[in-house]
């Protein structure tokens with residue numbers, strides 16, 4: 001949430017900043033802004049709306065400077081407006097900064113600073129940070145420190161953040177110290193790109209692609225002191241952490257739209273490949289099991305686990321629900337799936353041999369990170385199922401499994417979901433083979449998993465049928481999504497996809513639960529999407545479907561190829577390839593992703609930038 005960029009070097013900073021903001025726009029698009037230091041002053045341009053509007057403003061009113069910072073905002077405190085947009089200034093303009101996170105004690109700090117004479121012009125929590133740094137600077141100068149010295153500025157930032165309660169990723173510039181950029185974090189990600197005689201800053205690695213191959217992730221409480229010819233890392237406790245330089249793995253192809261109109265569609269169509277990536281090198285034919293390189297657990301420890309907690313938010317939580325069914329079925333280990341936002345504050349009894357998996361695409365979700373830390377604090381082994389290499393959760397977990405799905409840029413998560421489900425299937429296979437699952441059963445799973453990329457390819461062929469269905473129903477104001485067993489989480493996920501990008505009210509339920517309340521919503525204008533591929537309880541799902549039909553509710557069925565019977569009952573059928581029940585979420589989620597996409601397109605919604613949302617929810 002909120003994107004940050006920064007640059008110090010010999011070139012005009014604006015080009016990197018604006019390009020970086022375009023790449024980071026998926027983190028927030030309420031407003032955008034840049035500040036550039038030209039050697040004698042700092043100029044600021046900021047604008048409500050998209051980065052393109054900021055770029056237009058900067059064409060009209062160009063700014064110059066070889067160091068600068070930029071920000072794309074997802075509003076927390078203060079409505080989206082030009083005034084509330086970042087960068088913000090502190091004091092009399094001697095400090096300029098951008099911020100990602102939430103300053104929880106901002107009203108106490110604001111009152112204190114007001115009493116000291118600081119004038120607040122915005123409704124943001126960030127302005128508090130700007131004035132606080134300015135105040136610390138003023139105090140230091142009173143004590144005889146030199147305001148033109150970088151060290152004085154660094155100390156001012158460090159003293160300021162010590163007073164902040166909450167989360168922050170901050171990039172700070174000083175009017176009187178040209179060419180100095182200070183970045184510091186707690187709870188909000190920041191990464192520095194190493195150039196030759198120049199440095200790049202960003203809140204995730206995507207702006208750095210094409211500029212550098214070497215990156216350094218900041219850890220909590222670390223401060224980066226950046227000048228064109230030097231980059232020093234220091235800890236707020238006074239120590240000097242070693243620089244851990246990593247290779248940047250992302251490429252520009254990962255972030256290009258290619259032939260697609262939207263990232264969401266591109267990512268939906270990438271799924272045959274991303275599932276193949278999730279499987280690559282992880283199938284052990286000889287032992288009929290799965291293998292993972294990064295679990296950092298010996299087989300004895302894995303074998304001893306007698307309970308698993310999967311924790312996540314949103315779509316990743318839905319993947320966790322599929323994981324629960326998979327692990328309980330194949331490994332017979334009890335699993336609980338916890339909303340990370342609840343788990344972080346609950347204190348559920350957890351026996352010693354409980355293992356925690358945090359499932360997260362971004363690896364930065366604030367609640368998931370907090371839940372992971374809480375479980376770690378209590379001494380449980382914590383593992384991450386994560387897409388973003390080098391993200392905070394990936395680094396803080398004891399071990400983990402990467403999805404290798406490539407950057408997911410569309411705000412609505414698609415390919416990450418199917419990759420998470422694939423990895424959880426592999427995990428169920430591994431844990432199952434360590435317990436009750438037979439060699440032939442393991443072999444069978446492996447060969448079925450190998451077929452999945454092709455099955456997804458076939459499932460994607462339903463797009464034309466989906467378009468017809470979308471055209472018929474896109475004006476509906478309510479939708480129900482119903483499925484049972486492995487397809488119940490898919491129903492939840494289908495409903496989430498639709499509501500987040502088309503703003504249609506939609507709810508997912510286990511199909512049989514409908515009679516206990518939601519059936520009251522059924523009428524001629526409320527379509528019900530039944531996820532009804534062949535399964536053990538197919539006849540029961542058909543009865544649920546009949547119940548909706550009897551109340552004149554339109555029915556869209558997601559069914560297996562060759563199921564002609566369902567076409568007699570449902571108003572519309574979208575077919576997917578027939579696979580074993582435990583693999584069905586991988587194919588049945590495809591038409592639901594496409595349906596949400598196409599309905600949103602027909603309604604004229606911006607699918608990659610849905611209102612009020614942002615990718616990577618780094619605030620609580």
Ligand code: F6R
Pocket residue numbers: 313314315316317359360361362363364365368411412413414496497500616617
């Ligand atoms: C929905 C969506 C969100 C995320 C959730 C968790 O399409 O994208 O619900 O799934 O914010 O994000 P990660 O997986 O990055 O922790």
